[in-house]
Amino acid sequence: MVDRLAVGLFRVVVVLHAAMTVVQAVAAGGILQASAVGMIVHQAVGGTLLLVAMIQVPLAVLAWRPGRLPAWPIGVSAALVVVETAQVALGATGVLAVHVPLGVAIVGTAVTLAIWVVRARPSAVIAPGALATR
Amino acid sequence: MSPLSRRRFLGATLAAAGAVAVSSVAGCANGPGVRPPKAAPRPLAIPPLAPSSRDAAGRRVVELVAAPGTSSFLPGVATPTWGYGGLPFGGPTVRVARGDDVVLRVTNRLPETTTTHWHGARVPARADGGPHQPIAPGATWEASWRVDQPAATLWYHPHPHGRTERHVHRGLFGLFLVDDPEAQVDLPSTYGVDDVPLVLTDRSFAPDGSFDEQHRNTVGLLGDTVLVNGTVAPFLDVTTTRVRLRVLNASSARSYRVACDDEAPLTLVGTDGGLLPAPRTVTGVVLTPGERAEVVVDVTPGRRRVLRSLSHDLGAVNGVARAAGADDSFDLLELRPAARLAPAPPVPARLSRETPLAEGGRTRRFVLAHNRINGRAMDMSRIDEVVPASTTEIWEFANRHTLPHNMHVHDARMQVLEPGVAAGDRPWKDTVAVPPGTTVRALVRVGPHTDPEVPYMLHCHLLRHEDDGMMLQFLVVGAGQRAATSVAGHGHG
Structure with missing residues (x-):
């Protein structure tokens, strides 16, 4: 029960995070068209996105144990926190030559992770003595 | 949740996020363009x-x-x-x-x-x-x-x-x-007859006829109707062979490239700070908000000519340029020369005899980014620079932003350092365009008035940026004066 809850919560946060990175990309395009709304959205979502990425890390751990998903999403979620922190600083200081490609990489990683997590199956629980019967 | 509905949930969430984002951002993104006026001239x-x-x-x-x-x-x-x-x-x-x-x-x-x-x-x-x-x-x-x-x-x-x-x-x-x-210089000078002011403003109108003050983009507030001296679709009866136009860009954000519809050359005789040392033949003059240009146009009897604003390069990404109105081309003023014109004297070869500013002074650097100058927002109580009166310095404006900016310095006479323009040919400015990704270096001289307590302003003259805080304060002091460290009478901010 707890394992399914852990995996479910992780899935929701990963999908939410991915959706927010897509919004960031669209807002960035708006900034390039001098959209006032684009600028406001990009700055507001940027900060919130980092918080969501941070929440994703402990949830990735819980999704691994007791959730029984593989461990690698923990590393990916932690890496996203590091990279997104850098991304906020790069955006604030206008180093767009790095901020833009890094943003593309973040969206790609976040969406790939989301697609994976939605399809992933927790590994089976092997009851003690089950293998011995066959 | 079954795998299929989970996938649908994921797809739906991502698609919804994208759609909401696109529709809200695409709304007020671009500039309004300029509509040809429906009224008669x-x-x-x-x-x-x-x-x-x-x-x-x-x-x-x-x-x-x-x-x-x-x-x-x-x-x-x-x-x-x-x-x-x-x-x-x-x-x-x-x-x-x-x-x-x-x-x-x-x-x-x-x-x-x-x-x-x-x-x-x-x-x-x-x-x-x-x-x-x-x-x-x-x-x-x-x-x-x-x-x-x-x-x-x-x-x-x-x-x-x-x-x-x-x-x-x-x-x-x-x-x-x-x-x-x-x-005195022998240029057309009968006000309103052959020495004519052209104040350019662009406005959009709400359905009830009031000015639209809502639809701003990050460049500022642009309009789809151009008013020249407050007139829509104006014409000017010309009675002399030459007419001097004093053009002022009083728009909040739109820049103009003033040119003739038949590509006839204009004679540029003056800029913000006064007459040029010598007249310059140009095909067009770009004016960002706050800038002025004085041009002399030659006309032939009975032949109408339209002064237009043409599309021009602001040095910005195409989406930003379009939002800034740089892609728009539209009519400004129709010149209607009479069948018989009074002859006007030729434009003199020598206009201004002002001594050009000398190079060799200290350099002051201003980095423009995110509607901030040197990372700071306008603060009524803070003194940002202390500048000695009557000394020529070099001020460097580096635009590290994707938006165009134009810098106006109060109480200043400026001459931009441009390759290819000799010291004796430099026009006088007080407002200079600084395109994205570029650095503009200008000789700047302030004074001779000094005041160790009350500051002047230096700021971007795209009015939305100025209002957002893209402004610094500077004191002009004389020898022996001690500049105040903050502006009296203002609490923090």
Whole structure:
């Protein structure tokens, strides 16, 4: 029960995070068209996105144990926190030559992770003595 | 949840996020473009000269009243506007001579506090009319100084902190012409006849006829209808073979490239700070908000010519350029020369005899990014630079932003350092365009008035950026004066 809850919560946060990175990309395009709304959205979502990425890390751990998903999403979620922190600083200081490609990489990683997590199956629980019967 | 519905959930969430984002951002993204006016052409309005009197001390006194009014730009529609000197929109042309002791009294009959800044004038800091010289509703403010600068086309407009775009947009602006009786030049000079002001503003109209003040993009507030001296689709009857046009960009954000429809050349004779050393033949002149240009146009009898604004390169990404109106081409003014024209003398080969500014002074650097200068936002109490009076420095403006900016320095005479332009040919400026990703270096000289306590302003003249805080304060001090460390009378912020 707890394992399914852990995996479910992780899935929701990963999908939410991915959706927010897509919004960031669209807002960035708006900034390039001098959209006032684009600028406001990009700055507001940027900060919130980092918080969501941070929440994703402990949830990735819980999704691994007791959730029984593989461990690698923990590393990916932690890496996203590091990279997104850098991304906020790069955006604030206008180093767009790095901020833009890094943003593309973040969206790609976040969406790939989301697609994976939605399809992933927790590994089976092997009851003690089950293998011995066959 | 089954795998299929989980996938649908994921897909739906991502798609919804994308759709909401795209629709909200695409809404107010681009500039409005310019619509050709539906009304028939009307004669160009010429702002009247502001009446002046002499006081007992022999000073020239000009009284201006800022008040709300009603204008009629579109047929059958009334637009609430603000104006100076009894005009519902715009203001009378103040005209002074070098050597005059002037007294300018501004009475505020608006419902809000305003200020009146003499853009391009060399004035004492207390007369500058920036955010530190507020005029409360009902109050009268007096600025007085002795005019001592070369002949030039200056202008005046409000400068209240955070509300400049609002006040200028509603109609508060007017020309301020300085003549120099000791340095007369044989250029057309009959005001309103062959020496004609063209104040360019762009406005959009809401369905009820009022100005649209809502649809801004990050460049600022642009409009889809161009008003020249407040006239839509104007024409000018020309009676001489040459006409001098004093063009002022009084828009909040739109820049113009002024040119003739038949690609006839224009003769550029003056810029912000006065006449050029020698006339320059050009195909067009780009003006960002706040800049002025004086051009002489040759006309042939009976042959109409249209002055237009053409698309131009602001150095920005195409989406930003379009939003800034740089892709728009539209008519400004139709010139209608009469069948017989009075001959005008040729433009003299030598115009201004002002000594060019000398290089070799210290360099001051200003980095423009995110509507901030050197990372700082405008702070009424903070002094950002202390500049010695009557010394020429090099000011470097580096635009590290994706938006265009243009920098105006109060109380300054500037000459931009450009490759290919010799020192003796440099035009005089007080407002310079700084395209994205570029650095503009200019010789700057402030003074001679000094004030160790009251600052002047330096700021981006795209009014939305200025209101957002893209402005710094500087003191001009003389030898031996100790600059204040902060501006008195202002708490933090």
